[in-house]
Amino acid sequence: GGGGGDTGASAGAGDGKIVMGFSQVGAESGWRTANTKSVQESAKAAGIDLKFSDAQQKQENQIKAIRSFIQQKVDVIAFSPVVESGWDTVLKEAKAADIPVILTDRAVDSPDTSLYKTFLGSDFVEEGKKAGQWLVDQYKDSKDPVKIVELQGTTGSAPANDRKAGFGEVIKADPKFEIVASQTGDFTRAKGKEVMEAFLKSTPKIDVLFAHNDDMGLGAIEAIEGAGKVPGKDIKIITIDAVKDGMQALADGKINYIVECSPLLGPQLMDLAKKVVGDEQVPPRVVTEETTFTQEQAKEALPSRQY
Numbered sequence: 234g235g236g237g238g239d240t241g242a243s244a245g246a247g248d249g250k251i252v253m254g255f256s257q258v259g260a261e262s263g264w265r266t267a268n269t270k271s272v273q274e275s276a277k278a279a280g281i282d283l284k285f286s287d288a289q290q291k292q293e294n295q296i297k298a299i300r301s302f303i304q305q306k307v308d309v310i311a312f313s314p315v316v317e318s319g320w321d322t323v324l325k326e327a328k329a330a331d332i333p334v335i336l337t338d339r340a341v342d343s344p345d346t347s348l349y350k351t352f353l354g355s356d357f358v359e360e361g362k363k364a365g366q367w368l369v370d371q372y373k374d375s376k377d378p379v380k381i382v383e384l385q386g387t388t389g390s391a392p393a394n395d396r397k398a399g400f401g402e403v404i405k406a407d408p409k410f411e412i413v414a415s416q417t418g419d420f421t422r423a424k425g426k427e428v429m430e431a432f433l434k435s436t437p438k439i440d441v442l443f444a445h446n447d448d449m450g451l452g453a454i455e456a457i458e459g460a461g462k463v464p465g466k467d468i469k470i471i472t473i474d475a476v477k478d479g480m481q482a483l484a485d486g487k488i489n490y491i492v493e494c495s496p497l498l499g500p501q502l503m504d505l506a507k508k509v510v511g512d513e514q515v516p517p518r519v520v521t522e523e524t525t526f527t528q529e530q531a532k533e534a535l536p537s538r539q540y
């Protein structure tokens with residue numbers, strides 16, 4: 234481990250294995266659980282010694298974990314930043330220690346791209362656009378106003394910022410679309426339910442719910458049913474992720490459309506880690522490939538869905 238530096242103070246057991254410090258966001262959603270599993274299994278398969286740390290959705294915990302990885306002289310640091318801003322200081326510390334950093338799943342907003350080697354993950358703006366496009370197509374023959382409520386992801390996170398922007402950009406082409414309420418549900422089922430309950434009380438007419446992930450959508454379904462309405466019919470629902478529970482609700486007709494966001498980043502992350510540790514060139518941006526699902530497509534895909 235430790236890349237065989239001559240100080241002998243590296244993190245590994247001296248068995249020549251690459252040591253990766255990985256700071257995960259938390260365990261807020263089904264997506265995140267699948268992502269953690271992918272990272273852990275792929276590290277094992279690639280013979281990489283993984284030091285895994287869960288930040289419980291707190292930036293301060295991630296900064297602490299990264300500092301500890303620097304102190305342990307790991308070979309490479311990978312992390313999924315809970316929010317976009319506020320990373321420059323700690324990333325400069327990693328750079329000064331000559332430890333390469335790989336952004337995984339979520340981006341940082343730092344203009345200094347020399348602070349990390351590459352960014353592996355989805356195009357969240359594109360996901361928001363796909364969600365908006367489905368809505369535009371769905372209501373193309375109607376002139377009536379379409380009242381939308383939005384459950385946003387974690388405030389300040391790249392997926393919340395970008396999905397909101399992409400969705401907004403597409404629906405603004407037609408003034409009949411109106412976002413009547415928009416609030417964070419922190420990407421969790423419990424918060425999704427709670428905020429949707431509040432929306433249902435405060436907003437007399439809701440045609441559509443756009444939830445930034447499946448879990449918040451699933452929580453909202455409970456709230457909608459609790460209010461005596463039929464999810465998928467009285468209120469159309471669009472979500473992002475396509476984890477198994479979301480796909481089941483889509484197949485059952487409770488969700489109307491899901492934009493896929495793949496959590497299976499582990500294998501690509503380990504490949505990139507080996508390259509950056511070996512001083513090989515890597516592309517500055519690696520975008521995950523993903524699709525979309527209608528109710529019919531969900532029925533077909535469900536039996537072979539891995540997560």
Ligand code: AHR
Pocket residue numbers: 261262263264265338339392420445446447448473474494
């Ligand atoms: O960063 C990816 C997002 O984080 C997923 O869409 C969401 O489910 C997760 O919590």
